[in-house]
Amino acid sequence: MPKIEKASRSESSAVAPTDLVECADCGRLMSPRAVRCPHPQCAAFRVLCKVCSRAIPAGDMIGNRPGFTFHRRCIEGKFKIPRNVTCPDCRKALHSLVTLEQLVKRLDHCPSCGSPWPLLEPAKCGDCGLPIYSFQKTVREMRRGYEIGDPIHLFCRPDQESKNAEDQRKTRERTRGIQFATAMSLLGLICGTFGFFGVLFTHLIPLGPIAFILGLLATRMSDRYSESLPAAGWAMAIGILDSLACLGGFLSQ
Ligand SMILES: [Zn+2]
Ligand SMILES: [Zn+2]
Ligand SMILES: [Zn+2]
Numbered sequence: 001m002p003k004i005e006k007a008s009r010s011e012s013s014a015v016a017p018t019d020l021v022e023c024a025d026c027g028r029l030m031s032p033r034a035v036r037c038p039h040p041q042c043a044a045f046r047v048l049c050k051v052c053s054r055a056i057p058a059g060d061m062i063g064n065r066p067g068f069t070f071h072r073r074c075i076e077g078k079f080k081i082p083r084n085v086t087c088p089d090c091r092k093a094l095h096s097l098v099t100l101e102q103l104v105k106r107l108d109h110c111p112s113c114g115s116p117w118p119l120l121e122p123a124k125c126g127d128c129g130l131p132i133y134s135f136q137k138t139v140r141e142m143r144r145g146y147e148i149g150d151p152i153h154l155f156c157r158p159d160q161e162s163k164n165a166e167d168q169r170k171t172r173e174r175t176r177g178i179q180f181a182t183a184m185s186l187l188g189l190i191c192g193t194f195g196f197f198g199v200l201f202t203h204l205i206p207l208g209p210i211a212f213i214l215g216l217l218a219t220r221m222s223d224r225y226s227e228s229l230p231a232a233g234w235a236m237a238i239g240i241l242d243s244l245a246c247l248g249g250f251l252s253q
């Protein structure tokens, strides 16, 4: 049996007597933080529904992964087959033939004619472990612009789409930042290369310090995006060498 609430004393303060909740199985009052009903004849686990956050009576529970259990009535709508979906062989409308229990277990044949996978072979939801059918909306977690992990029912992670949008925004910002830092390092390398001529032509002397500053800014920027940019390091090093060479040339005159 899945457990959802961990018994903890430290986190929440004591609950007033009026806040006691009814046991979903026997109806007697119990603490909302109780892991299971304290009445020995009942002793049902207190399992909460992912959709409505209320306790589920044992006979009404769909799903068995901790955190992904549902009331039958709360999940019925999410597994409702659209009216126009028919069996490919007997052409009967599947919504009137298939029960929620059959869908939750994986519908592997048409109950009327036995046609295999009338709704195509479902994927398994990465969160609740129940099948995902083609008529259900899904999401996948995105990290740095790439989809990772298994497909998930949208009703299991209602906030995932907005999280993905945020990930894509951050990825675009990161790409732009790294492009900008690369451009700065390349400019720094060009300045550094011409900066050596500062030994001969005094008006080129500022190019050394400029190369160093560009390299430094590019390094700090790439660090922010945890990317290593060797060109930035070289721009800094050449900038220092330029400056030292020009200083040496100036002193020796
Ligand atoms: Zn009880
Ligand atoms: Zn519910
Ligand atoms: Zn059929």
Ligand SMILES: [Zn+2]
Pocket: 125, 126, 127, 128, 129, 130, 152, 153, 156
């Ligand atoms: Zn799911």
